[in-house]
């Protein structure tokens with residue numbers, strides 16, 4: 403397996419005019435692990451995801467990336483094209499990566515099945531339930547084989563059984579060589595993480 407590593411040292415961040423959300427945070431993220439970013443609402447979980455993605459530069463500290471080129475982000479709220487099917491959504495990154503239409507469909511169907519969406523493949527996005535749409539976003543991100551997968555509240559809209567399946571699937575994705583980071587409130591998802599970064603509100 404190619405070496406992949408994301409290391410944050412002494413990370414601190416705040417928005418202009420606001421107090422620090424966190425300071426002096428050290429994190430080391432590796433494939434095979436699911437790292438949970440846990441903490442109450444407003445503690446800075448999504449902000450830390452943005453730092454790890456490289457979208458936001460930390461006010462303090464530095465982030466080192468080794469072998470991390472492709473980043474996938476699954477947002478808290480699923481966004482899709484209302485009239486396009488679930489299968490279309492997952493095929494898109496595969497077609498963009500140069501797969502033929504037949505190859506893209508075959509791979510997309512495999513990944514849809516791992517997220518229990520095989521029966522929804524022909525449904526347009528607008529007809530999917532909130533939980534199905536959320537799992538579709540995960541399937542689309544996983545299909546693109548990212549080095550780093552950042553997921554914001556993946557199980558917020560799911561029942562406990564479906565959430566457990568999603569957590570297991572993310573564990574398998576991590577085992578296949580992706581660095582997986584999840585921001586979550588859900589104690590079951592927290593328990594499925596192999597390491598946890600706890601954020602508190604009101605760090606000064």
Ligand SMILES: Nc1ncnc2c1ncn2[C@@H]1O[C@H](COP(=O)(O)OP(=O)(O)OP(=O)(O)O)[C@@H](O)[C@H]1O
Nearest residue numbers: 417418423441442443444445446447448449450585
């Ligand atoms: N672009 C921004 N500009 C100013 N303040 C921001 C910005 N983004 C987030 N914040 C503030 O930073 C704090 C942390 O937000 P963040 O979304 O990281 O928290 P969170 O832990 O992910 O919350 P939740 O669990 O509710 O999603 C909040 O008080 C939020 O209002």
